[in-house]
Amino acid sequence: MGKYTHSSNPSNHWNLELISNDLIRECKASTESSHLSKGLRDRLESLPRHTRKEVVKKTRDGCSSLFIACRQGNVEITEYLITVCDADSEQKGLYEVSEDRSVHCVTPLWCACVSGKLPVVKCLVRLGSNINALSDTGSTPLRSACFMTHIDIVQYLVENGADIRKPNYNGGTCLINSVQSVQLCSYLISKGADVNSRDIQDKTALHYAIQEHRFETAQLLLENGADPFARSRYGDDALQTACLKGAHQIFDFLKSRINYSSERLADANELIGSTFIDDHNETRVAILHWRLAHRIRQREAIYIKKRPEVQPRAAYGHAVEFSTTAELEEIAVDVDAMRIQSLLIYERILGIEHKDTLFRLMFRGASYADSLRFQRCIDLWLLALQVRVQKYSILYSDTCLTAQAIVRLMLDLQDKFVEVMPNEFVNHSLPRFEDIYEVYRILTSNINEARRLLNIRPAHRKQQENYDRILKCLTHLIYLLLSMAKTDEECDLVKQCVRHLVHCNLRSAITNDTLLHLSVSRLNVIKSGYFTDESSLKVIFPNVNVVKLLLKCGAYVNAKNESKSTPLLIASLPYNYSRKLVHTLLEHGAHLDQPNRNDERPMSLIAVNPMNDIPLVNYMTLKCLCATVITKFGIPYRNQVPRTLEDFVRWHEP
Known part of the structure; x- marks a missing residue:
């Protein structure tokens, strides 16, 4: 029996571990042209072939020696490990993509493709690696090489049978991953890539090219049959996407290439003008587009009405869209009025449920809070919360973030006198009871249905976490309602609300805490990404008044949680x-x-x-x-x- 032959002897096992560690160390230190040391090769080759295979299978930090050699671009070591040591060329390792710091579980071939190591790619393919092996996200080596724009590797893989149409689990294709390179897109199209293939958001490569302001790529796609009217899951076609992303050059190209109706052109100019003021603070450009839109509407024999008609909202101060030149000129000297016009335009053209409309409601609300106009912020965030709960429920991440933001703002504002209107100081205590109650009502409107959805298996951890955060929001809202209730009617309303909530027997999804458990814990806090200063985080709990109210409303004092x-x-x-x-x-x-x-x-x-x-x-x-x-x-x-x-x-x- 040889010195390094595998046996039950602990010293032999230690020797094998030592060889494996030395092998991984030399692979990590290798360059594209370096070799394994003669001593290490001799030790490996003295082992039986099946034992060698076990040695090279061992990993460190999730990566085998073969994986590391491929990442380093060393062809000689790669070939040696596969041919002499029977290394498994499909054994996956962990690869961190430097561009976005994401970590993926992938094959050595995938690793070599993303790393741009063409000689290693050729070696692995020649030795039989699966050219279409999937990563943990369902991405092929070809698709990932497209993302990194390694054109030479893409061409080699395609010429050796890689599937050019294979998407990842999200439906992302090679062409979608290549929009940053006109040359690469042109090559893929010449090899049969489907220019109108969609991902799970119903977006095509054209959508992504416009999002990234890739004018030449968008032009190439359109010239090769890309459908400019294909709509994403949110209803955005090419022109609307250009408006939302402020892709001005593509916007002009689409108008010159496609015969849009006058109404569509007017809407598009109003929308892109809104984007320029919201995203770039370009008031002059916004007004230019709005004036052009107004002229387009006046061009016809009958003025082209703005459709659909949007009813005035209290959250917008009951403002309406401009319909005359005089109204537009008046708005042009008032930046705040322009920003409200932008919200009106977004809601009319996109709809109140569109993700961009909701994003701008939240962003505009945050801007109002920054300028100490807190009631305007609450009004807009309340509207966003109501829409998100109705459309997505409280289990949706953006709904949860909205709820946390508005509750945290209300906690910060409690018992403060604030500037509620420009140049007008009023002794109004914020937050108002009616606003707190409205947030509470919205969050509890479908809470039982949300809890039932969490019982469906397999459970989604993110949804469970969102539900538990909503329960924390509710305990803080109970505190706020207690604090801000002034009249007997308000106090009775609070008791009625809490009694109903207690009878629902709500428990957190992860730790099975009741509202009473949450109300006695200092760990029950509200955090929000809209507030950067966590040092001022207000700690409300444990809170005796909330506990007394819960007990008075029937909360079971001896309830037990998961532990x-x-x-x-x-x-x-x-x-x-x-x-x-x-x-x-x-x-x-x-x-x-x-x-x-x-x-x-x-x-x-x-x-x-x-x-x-x-x-x-x-x-x-x-x-x-x-x-x-x-x-x-x-x-x-x-x-x-x-x-x-x-x-x-x-x-x-x-």
Whole structure:
């Protein structure tokens, strides 16, 4: 038996690990022209072939020696590992794409293609690597080489049978991935690429070329049969996409090439003008496009009306679109009025549910908040929240982000006197009760349906997280409603809302927390990407007033979450502890001795807290003490005590 032959001897196993480590180290240090050391080759070749294969299969940081050699572009080592060591050319490794820092699980051939190592690509293909092997996102080596614009590799793969039409899991094709290169797109089209192939967003290569302002590529695609009227999932064709992305050169080219109706041209100029003011702050360019649109509408014998008609909204200050030259000139000297016109135009042409309309509602609201016009911000964000809940539900990420933003803003504004109108200071406390209630009403309108959807398997983690964030928003809204309710009618409304919510028996999707669990935890905070300063994050919980209201409305004081912790146990943790809070829970019947899965009990946590002065013995019953002893010492009790007590004893089991 040879020195390095595999056996059950631990020293032999250690030797194999040493060889593997040395091999990976030399592959990492290799260049395109370097060689494995003679000593390492001798050690490898002294092993039986099947043992060599096991050695080269080992990985470090998710990558085998073959994968590393391919990434480094070393043909000699690549060929040696496959032919001499039987390395598996389909063994996947982890590859980080430098352009977007994304990490993918891919084959060595995919890695070599993206790395631009043509000699290694040729070697792998010659030795039988699967030329159409998929990455973790369903992307072929060819498609990924297109993204990196490695034209020489693309040509080699196509000439050797790579599938030019194979999309990834999102429907993205080689042509879509190549819009940044006219030469590459031209080559793919000449080899039969479908210029009108769509991805899961119903976008074609033309959509992506316009999005990236690739004028020459867009021109090439159109000249080769790309459909300028193909609409994406959001209803955007080529002209509308050019307007939304401010692709002015492509916009002009489309108008010169295609015979659009006067109404369509007017809409397009209004839309691209809105984009220029919103995205580039180009007020002069926006007005030029709006004037042109107005002239187009006046050109016909009968003025071309703006369709569909949009009813005035309170969120826009009941503003309406301009319909005369005088109105346009008046708007032209008022930037705020121009921005409201932009929102009106977006809603009319795209619809209120379009992603770009909603994005601009949120962006404009944030701009108002930056200029201390907080009520205008709330009005716009409320509108965006209502639309997103109706269209997507609270499980949708953008809905959750909108809810977090508006609740966080309301928390920051609480009890402050703010400037609610330009040059006019009014002693109005924000947020207004009616706005808080409206957010609460919107978020709870379909919450039971959302909870039922989460029960569908397989569960989607992101949706679960969004649902749990919404529950946190609701606890903060209850706090705000309590704080801002001034009249008896408002106080009664708050109780009615909370009572209904408690009866829904809502629990978080991941940790199974009730609203009561959330209301006693300092970890219950609202974060939002619209607020960059997290140091000013307002911590509301634990909150005694919210806890009292929940208990008064019927919340079960001894409910257990996923870890079998009761609200009292959560409240007993040192960072949550509040004498008033713990006392409130005890007065409402919370059990001191109910353990969680780790056998932690509120009694022991409270007893060692130096701040505690609650006489705990007053809240311990003989029945609880007996149940604790039975469970602690494993005394059989089933069918030994009355059935009514069996559940009680079981509650005391860890």
